[in-house]
Amino acid sequence: MDFTLTIKRLSALWPVAGLVLLALNLRAAITGVSPLLDHLRTVSGLSGLDVSVLTALPVLCLGGFAWLAPPLARRVGLEAAVAGGLALIAGGVLLRSVPSPVALFAGTVLAGAGIAIGNVLMPVAVKRHFPDRTGVFTGLAMMLMSASGALxxxxxxxxxxxxxxxxALAVWAAPALLAALTWAPSAWRGRHERPQLLPSAPEAAHGSLLRSPLAWSVAAFLGTVSLLFYVLVAWLPTIMRDNGFPPAEAGMMVSALQIISVPLGLAVPVAAARMPGQRPLVIGVVVAMTVGLAGLLLAPGAGWLWVAVLGLGTGSAFPLAFALLSLRSPSPQIAARLSGMAQTVGxxxxGAGPLAIGVLHDATGGWKFPLVLLLVLLLPETAFGLLAARAGFVHLSACEA
Known part of the structure; x- marks a missing residue:
């Protein structure tokens, strides 16, 4: 009897454990590469363009494979789709540690595909398992993503x-494999529960989010937020090294950027869930990003100060964008579709950001024009963010309610 009770208690804890392990694997495989770019360029014989493509490839994969997640979850079940995505991350991370440029790029694609699936389905899992606590558990997931990325x-x-x-590259296959194995038993038990992710409401069976202005605003806000974040993850170490900081210290700056994000990853979604509209949070994000980027442009010697300010901006922006995926969805079914659409578009x-910034840097021989471009991109981020932050739900119809 006690054994049965223990099993029931463990089963009740599984959704939390599964979400924790999923979140821990959605950033580390990306952020662990940028501090090694110079070394990888040397040992693999990569050109400047190759390195730029390598920095852009994970984010392009996040968009290119995101659209697969909702139909995959409907076909094999939410848990099986998540387990498969985690297995792809583990396999890709191991493959890119093989000393070959082809393996490096192929492994990056596999890992990016797995992260794309996990990214899309994470808000769905939150909406399904914690419908009354989406802010808290979205915040928990974002906090853990930031912590693992910083580490x-x-x-x-x-x-x-x-x-x-x-x-240094292969070590991150271990937590991905552990997470996949953790999700596998639930995937097996849930193989007959696939209809739960099929459209269940009449409006979910017809119509398209492509006709929803609010859905497009959420997608565009996620896109601009992600562009700025992944540009900083990819190029901040190089920017800081070019401004006189030692390589190890420059790498630590990327870590610090995400350490600052850890408490914000929890606090921002909780705050957002308690607000009918999230426009004050959008304004705070834009102000912090403006100050941080302008600081890097005008006074790069105070690098740690600007990293701290940018940490406040990106640490709030990314959790806010992810929280909106749940807050603007009236059901797990629509959350899956909005998450897939927003992450594909976003x-x-x-993905164009790291590549474009790298090419612009090579063309101009410095960081002035790339940083000015990032500042300009804050204008559409502000516009889309204010639209996405208005109260209401997206609907699968031509007009918003």
Whole structure:
């Protein structure tokens, strides 16, 4: 009897454990690469364009594969789709540690595909398992994503120095494999529950989010937020090194950017869920990003100050954008469709950022014009954010209610 009670209690805890392990694997495989770009360029014989493509590839994969997640979840079940995405992350991380440029790029694509699936289905899992606590559990997931991303960035150079670049890349396969194995039993038990993710309401069976202005606003806000975040993750170490900071310290700046995001990842979605509209949060994000980017442009020597300010901006923007996926969805079914649409559009937009900034840097020989461009991009981020933050739900119809 006690054994049965223990099993029931463990089963009740599973959704939390599953969400925790999923969130821990949705950023580390990306952020652990940028501090090693110079070393990878040397050992793999990559050109400047190759490095720019490598920085853009994970984000392009997040957009390119995001659209697959909702139909995959409907076909095999939410848990099985998440487990499969985590297995792809583990396999991709291991593959890119093979000393070959082809393996490096192919492994990056696989890992990016797995992260795309997990990214899209994470808000769906929150909406399904914690419908009355979406703010708290979205915040928990975002906090853990930031923490794992910060840890990966901080450990990259020390691991490279101690054990080599292959180990520094491959180590992140272990938590992905553990997470996949954790989700697998639930995937097996839930294989007959697939209809739960099929459209259940009459309006969910017809119509398209492509005709929803609010859905497009959410997607565009996520895109601009993601573009700025992944540009900083990819190029901040290089920007800081070019301004006289040592490589290890420059790598730590990326880590610090995300350490600052850890408490904000929890606090911002909780605050957003308690507000009928989230426009004050959008304004706060834009102000912080403006100050931080202008600081890097005008006084790069005070790098740590601007990293702290940018940490406040990105640390609030990303959780807010993800929270809106749940807050603007009236049901898990629509949350799945909005998450898939927003992340496809958003990440394909964001994927152009690291590549464009790298090409612009090579063309101009400095960081002045790339940073000015990032400042200009805050204008559409503000506009789309204010539209996405208005109270209401998206609907699968031609007009908003």
């Amino acid at each position: 990966a960035a901080a450990m990259a150079v020390p691991l490279d120095t101690a054990a080599g670049w292959r180990t 990440y394909l937009t964001a």
